Amino acid sequence: MILAGLGLQGYSATSAPKINGIAKIDTTQSLAPYFTPSTAKKKTPDAEGFIQRWLLLEPINKPNRGNTVFTDSYLRTAFTTGYFPNQFTVVPKDGEKVKVGEQELTWHALETANFNVKLFRFAYGLRKQTYGVLFWAVTIVNSPREMKNVRMAVGSNSGSMWWLNGKEAVLLSGDRRMVMDDCTSARLTLNKGQNIIRGAVINGPGMSDFCVRFLDEKGEPIKDITISCK
């Protein structure tokens, strides 16, 4: 009976940082078709309000054979630990590098072709480790006016934490998969002008992924905002 290793999220829990889970050598690894480089062109959320332009940091090595450790306490510790300077305030530039332990990691300003940001494919395309990882993401939401009583609606694989303008907005706890509108923040205010979203996503042997949009008081997606990386 082949139960062992079977189907715990569908992966064998081999250790990071090897690129595992593939049967042939893929010489075509790249970010396409999942991501394209971000441009300076004006960009709104997509038709359903999902934010598609992000600064993503190559994954920090955070080995975990399984995701059962992702309790609220574990995640809080993981997401409030400092890995690199100015981690909670930086709005990095495309190509900027940081040092995390022995790793030298680069920020990439990207646009996702989908409603979601497939971090697994981000890592895979750059030939970085896909499992046992912690990703940081930053973006800027530009609002034409102050908007009150909005909620940040997030889905992620696996656990994640999100901040708006430096304040914690929502924690996605436990081991979970990315479902749109899975967790929402309390009612927040988007300032007129710039607003910074920051997120951290952690995973063991899973398909790292997230999606973010804002919902108004009626639960409708907010689309009259623009997204930029600077």
Add this chain to the structure above:
Amino acid sequence: MKLKIKIIGTIALFSVLSTGTVVAQVGKPFIHDPSTITECDGKYYTFGTGGGGLISEDGWTWNGGAVRPGGGAAPDVLKIGDRYLIAYGATGGGLAGGHNGRILTMWNKTLDPKSPDFKYSEAVIVASSDGTEDCDPIDPGLLLDPTDGRLWLSYGTYFGFIQLVELDPKTGKRVEGNKPKNIAIDCEATDLMYQDGWYYLLGTHGTCCDGPNSTYNIVVGRSRKVTGPYLDNMGRDMLKGGGKMVVAAGERLIGPGHFGRMIIGDGVQKMSCHYEADLDQSGRSVLGIRPLLWKNGWPVAGDNFKEGTYEIESERRGYALELTVDFVRMPGGMRFNRNNNEPVKPVPSQELADVVNTWPAGNIGVRIGDYMFRPHQKWAITAVPGAGGYPGGPYYKIVIAGTDRALAATAEAEVVTVPAFTGAPEQLWRIDQLTDGTYRIMPKVVPNSGEKLALVSSGDSTPTLAKFDMKSDNSKWNFKAH
């Protein structure tokens, strides 16, 4: 895998004595990733991961003995015409580091390994991935579309997408030129079904294979077309993680996964699954069968019937099944216009001891009357160990609470109560929850008759045994514990 069929009565008896309530299937129902339960020549079969599977003579007591070559995982079975199509995944999804899964299909004229016709055809690959694509083909689910006869296969796991391909129902092979369509994410163990103009995609979310900590649960989305999009009750695409809950943990059963549907008859549907951990059976993975209800176009698992003391209420008129005995009045008449300062005290209900000596000995008839929670209207319903069962439940005895006076079918196709339960087949009752949430109640046997009859209201106040008719409230009952 050949296991001796154990003495069924002993196992069932042990099960009831040790737990008090029989909730999941009995026998040795140990299986992982069971296929849709399929009938063949009067027996029920389900195949599981690794090979082999379970066989049942009645759908309640299951033991090993089913035979399926090819190893691999999570098979599905579908009867097409006079033969059976079996699909299975060659891999376990990420096992040995690879995501290059393969789905295979093969045929057999019978599922009974003792039959001379038992012979699997050569398995053919119908779907696969090279390990780098956004899909890992495991966990096949089959659907023969009743509207146009086309055959569809869904497969996949958490690695990437759930995909849908079309097969040829005559050969079980992939239709030439057919390309996979992405239909969901975040799940595995998918299955497809059709009901009343909608196609339904079932998927298992959550974590598998973690014993009592498995969060496995089954969700559903629906579409007007088999190719999707499958949306949940919030209008959310299963491609974005949507899904409406069908069944989750409960009653000491954890981690339901791998949905299959059995249509027993008009208005009677069951769903099958495994539970990752049955806390009453050493926390092992066991076969589960539950009633399948339909609420506003959405399937949802009903609960297993719980033993207890009940009013048996007619859906026709809402009167209660009761003994044909004299009504015994409680003391005290109308009470209002009393002194409001008088303290309020509880009044005891009428007890069995207050009335039982007014009842005749011997058989007593049954009628349906105003419910007053009186002793002659309260029925204690308990599973009968060793009496077997049917898909989803054991046979029950239905007795007046506090006595051994048992409901029984008569040779005239009426109902009566006998003074003491003897275990005779006409005193054994099958209880099925119908798709609308009410219940069908059927005797195991109508004496001297081969007919399958159910408890039916022939008048507001008169019960009888007659053919079950899902379209009539006469055929339906509710169990109320009040």
